[in-house]
Amino acid sequence: MIEAGVTNVVIAGLGGQGVVKASDILSQAAFAAGLDVKKSEIHGMSQRGGSVSSDVRFGERVFSPMIPRGQADFLIIMEETQVTPNIHHIRPGGVLITPDHIPYILEVEDEEQAILLQRTLNVAMIGVLSSYIPNIMSEHWLEAIHNNVPNGYFEINRKVFLLAQAVEQVMSRLVTTTSSIGGIPKPALR
Amino acid sequence: MAEIAPQLLSGNEAIAMAALDAGITLGVGYPGTPSTEILENLSRIGGEAQWAPNEKVALEVGIGVAYAGGRALVTMKHVGVNVAADPLFTVAYTGVSGALVVISADDPGMHSSQNEQDNRRYAVAAGIPMLEPSDSQEAYDYMLEAFELSETFNITVLFRLTTRVCHSKSIVRSRPKPLRQAHFERDIKGRVMIPGYARPAHRRMREKLKQIAVAPLMDRLTFETGNPESKKGIITSGITYQHVVESMPDARILKLGITYPLPLERIQQFVESVEECLVVEEGDPCLEEAFKFANIPVEGKPEDFRFGELTVDRVQQIITRNYKEIPPPPPGKPPQLCARCPHRIAFSILSRLDCIVAGDIGCYTLGVMPPFEAMDTCVCMGASIGVGLGLRHALPTDEARRVVSVIGDSTFAHTGINGLVEMAYNPPTTGHVVLILDNLTTAMTGTQEHPGTGRRLDHSATRQLDFEALSRAVGIQRVHTIDPTEDAEAYERLIKDSLESGELVVIIARKPCILTEKRIARLEAEACLAEQPNND
Numbered sequence: 006m007i008e009a010g011v012t013n014v015v016i017a018g019l020g021g022q023g024v025v026k027a028s029d030i031l032s033q034a035a036f037a038a039g040l041d042v043k044k045s046e047i048h049g050m051s052q053r054g055g056s057v058s059s060d061v062r063f064g065e066r067v068f069s070p071m072i073p074r075g076q077a078d079f080l081i082i083m084e085e086t087q088v089t090p091n092i093h094h095i096r097p098g099g100v101l102i103t104p105d106h107i108p109y110i111l112e113v114e115d116e117e118q119a120i121l122l123q124r125t126l127n128v129a130m131i132g133v134l135s136s137y138i139p140n141i142m143s144e145h146w147l148e149a150i151h152n153n154v155p156n157g158y159f160e161i162n163r164k165v166f167l168l169a170q171a172v173e174q175v176m177s178r179l180v181t182t183t184s185s186i187g188g189i190p191k192p193a194l195r
Numbered sequence: 196m197a198e199i200a201p202q203l204l205s206g207n208e209a210i211a212m213a214a215l216d217a218g219i220t221l222g223v224g225y226p227g228t229p230s231t232e233i234l235e236n237l238s239r240i241g242g243e244a245q246w247a248p249n250e251k252v253a254l255e256v257g258i259g260v261a262y263a264g265g266r267a268l269v270t271m272k273h274v275g276v277n278v279a280a281d282p283l284f285t286v287a288y289t290g291v292s293g294a295l296v297v298i299s300a301d302d303p304g305m306h307s308s309q310n311e312q313d314n315r316r317y318a319v320a321a322g323i324p325m326l327e328p329s330d331s332q333e334a335y336d337y338m339l340e341a342f343e344l345s346e347t348f349n350i351t352v353l354f355r356l357t358t359r360v361c362h363s364k365s366i367v368r369s370r371p372k373p374l375r376q377a378h379f380e381r382d383i384k385g386r387v388m389i390p391g392y393a394r395p396a397h398r399r400m401r402e403k404l405k406q407i408a409v410a411p412l413m414d415r416l417t418f419e420t421g422n423p424e425s426k427k428g429i430i431t432s433g434i435t436y437q438h439v440v441e442s443m444p445d446a447r448i449l450k451l452g453i454t455y456p457l458p459l460e461r462i463q464q465f466v467e468s469v470e471e472c473l474v475v476e477e478g479d480p481c482l483e484e485a486f487k488f489a490n491i492p493v494e495g496k497p498e499d500f501r502f503g504e505l506t507v508d509r510v511q512q513i514i515t516r517n518y519k520e521i522p523p524p525p526p527g528k529p530p531q532l533c534a535r536c537p538h539r540i541a542f543s544i545l546s547r548l549d550c551i552v553a554g555d556i557g558c559y560t561l562g563v564m565p566p567f568e569a570m571d572t573c574v575c576m577g578a579s580i581g582v583g584l585g586l587r588h589a590l591p592t593d594e595a596r597r598v599v600s601v602i603g604d605s606t607f608a609h610t611g612i613n614g615l616v617e618m619a620y621n622p623p624t625t626g627h628v629v630l631i632l633d634n635l636t637t638a639m640t641g642t643q644e645h646p647g648t649g650r651r652l653d654h655s656a657t658r659q660l661d662f663e664a665l666s667r668a669v670g671i672q673r674v675h676t677i678d679p680t681e682d683a684e685a686y687e688r689l690i691k692d693s694l695e696s697g698e699l700v701v702i703i704a705r706k707p708c709i710l711t712e713k714r715i716a717r718l719e720a721e722a723c724l725a726e727q728p729n730n731d
Contacts, residue, residue: 019528032364036203043330045363047306048228048641053558054534056527068441070330070363070434073507074521090527 011064013072014134015094018083020054023127026153027081028059030131033149035063038141045070056090079137081130102133107169125165128154132169143167204367206360209331210268210298211236213338216371220265220293221245223253225609226640227272228307229361230300234270235643238653246645246652249576249609250275254282254297261291261351262386265377266342273301273314274575278610280317286351287321288396289386290403293377294345296338297323300356303477304504307639309556309575311503313478318353318455319485322400324407325353325455326416327433331365337416337452339370344412348403355454357477359434359504408456416452417461423447428469429514430462430486430493435477438510446514454482459489466491475513477505532561537679537706538632541601542567544687545630548694550599551590553583555611557603558638558708576606580614580629587623595625596694602629605637605645608660612669618699619670626697629671630690631662632679634708635715642711654718666701679704 014031018024025046032044046059060072077094081102088103095101107129128150135146147163154162204212210233214222222237222244224230238244247253250271257269271279276299286295299317302308318325326341328334334356341352384392407413420440421429425447431439432451439448449465451457466472466486472493474483483495496513505513512518532539542562545552546569554560554570555578563570572582583600590598602611611631618627637643644650649659666674673696679686686704693700707715 020530033203036366041366042203043363043365045359047358048362053530053532053561053639054528055530058527067365069437069507070359070365071438071506073441087527090525093524 011062011067012079012138013077013096014061014079014081015058015072015077015091016061016081016083016130017056017058017087017091017094019087020057022057022083023124024057024059024083027083027127027131028061030128030146030149030153031061031134032063033152034135034141034145035061037145037148040064040140041067043067043070056087058087058091058094079134081134083126083130100137102130104130107133121161122165125162128162129165129169132166133173135166135170136173143170199369199371201366201368203364204331204335205232205362205364206328206331206334206356207232207362208236208364209335209367210338210354210356211240211242212367212369213335214266214268215240215242216369217294217339217342218266219243219268219342220263220377221256221260222268222270223247223256223260224270224298225250225253225275225278226605226637226643227275227300228640229302229356229358230270230272230275230298231640231643232361233268233298233300234652235641237268244652246643248646250279251281254279254286257295257297258282258286258291260377261293261295261345262289263377263379264293266294266296266346268296268298270298271300272308273299273312274308274310275299276314276317277312278576280321283317283323283351284321285388285393287323288388288393288400290349290396290400291345291351292349292380292382294342295351296341296345296354297351298354298356300358300361301478302358304358306358309573311478313481314353314355315454315481316479318355319481321353322404323351323353323455324404324453325355326453327355328360328452329433329436329450330360330363331367333452334360335367335369340412340416344407344410347410348407350400350403350407353455355433357434363434404456408458413453413458413461417450417458418452419447419449419465421446421448426470428465428472429475430465430472430482431475432482433477435475435505435510438505438507439475439514441507442511443514451482457482457485459491462486463489463491466493473514475505475510529564530561531564532558533709535709537634537704538562539567540679540683540686541630541632541704542569544683544690545569545599545601547687548691549597550690550694551586551594551597553579553586553598553600555579555600555602555606556639557606557632558634559601559603559632560639562601570601577602577610577614579606580611580618583629584614584618584621584623584627587625587627592625595623596697598625598627599690599694600627600629602631603638604631604633604635604647604662605643607631607633607662608646612665615666615671615701616669622699626699628690628693628700628702631701631703633662633703633705634711635705636708636711638708638710642708642714650718654714656722662701662703666703670699671701672698673700674703675700676703676705679706 035042040063042063044061080095234244257267260267299314328337554573579600579602646660
């Protein structure tokens, strides 16, 4: 019953991990690409260290801002413990993206860089996702990232995004679906 | 007007933009999820916006602005309307000279609230028109309509949002309107509600509602969509409309943008043109009841769907009458106090001392969660002090001596002060202890300012409400201030001694919220820089 051509992405994690920021980047990139977009999440009490998730839907025409149960094409999980409470979102054959599947993408020289990389995890996850979404161009992604990260942090985020995207395009093993729903999808190569 | 590029906005951002485009004079409110970002955004994009100590004061300021011929936007969450209900019901009689639009941001499913009251009831009870957008574009368009409706009929307008309209983003095209100048017109019989003037004012209010029910705006805010051939009709409003279109694109759908007063004639025609008609609405069966009262034959939803949010899945269940229970997903991680939060120390102590804790609304309500479980009541903003006093009055002495009222700084400024006056006025025989957890911000809603922080909505400096002086002024015998992070043993001793003293005690545990540390440092550095004589 879902509108034809709507892509559904659930991003989930814990408060403070950049879930909402990631969904802002995704929704703005889709918007910049000329698609109809809706995104929805809960603010307030749940932000205090609890589970946070955000629904992003884009395509020809989107109605409800909330993704119906079992209809997420992509489920991005920022923290391993959040797979169980969120796995019901994903559709059969949908793609699960977790930090375990993010490669060691940059050489880390010191602790400061390590923290920086941890903080850019959300953008890395979006980079992985981007390789599956051919109708949103790199310029749209980068514009959205530029609008959503503090001045001076764009360059590192840009690098992380492009690397995660490039690596994902060639290494399908970095993304898996859950075994219960079977079938590892072949990443779309551009 | 030049064409403005569309933007991706949340409902709250769209409303702020509409208020600015409508030439708003002042936006005023009290923070409360999901309404908070409306005024923050209004201020950010250049509108005048300020926080009031509570929703009642906010509405009263808004009324003054609208009496002066200005355009006022007053924002609050659904339970805030309870606080503001007193002026609301009477401004319904007086009407306004300019425009007065009151936002009620409801929270079906209680994502961040203590109840899920359906504030469509307020429109009916107070006799105030109510508009309900279903996405950000409608939030923008309807806000412009609301100002126009308010000004055309000199009437207050209630604007009902729900969490999923406030916090969902969708695409908005804007169209700014010209500004309006405030000016005071004396209208004593219209504005001073002594009984002799209020009686005709009530009749005028009912007359206006009748006129609105047949005004051209009703047609602009009511539309039909879906398959015109379908024999199955659905009437809906707000966010539920979006779920209905997605679930049932082939039905005939009548979407209501104004849910009080109702376009009953049009609804009657719609229902007659289909074989069966279902009302799909979130929360209370308000529309269903109104239609049935008007002898319009419609079918409602089962009682179970009155609880919680509606979703596409639940709307499908209502429409297909397949009420099989959807198993809930495994629970996520519940919210908790931050690891470095000073409130943690307070709740450890209260737990250790086996206190009976009358709690309040804020981050510190999380003191109810394990490992503390140190909260025994939480009713509404400011209730901790009154409830604590009532417990003290009723309990036997040994139990009464264990009662503590715990309240946050923003909540204290909101409606805690009255409770403190009551405490001095009718002191329990065992005395009482009020613990103000002062983290110098409204933390739960996203670190907003309040009178106790000494900063206004935009963080500019203003007079700071002095809790210590205030407590002494109302007649509290012992007023202590402590840094909760400095010496946990001294903190515990202070609470223990206070409980044993049998006196009226206020303890102010003051330490800035860790989430505001960076901001405060920046603001202080800026202030320091501004004070330097060589700085131009």
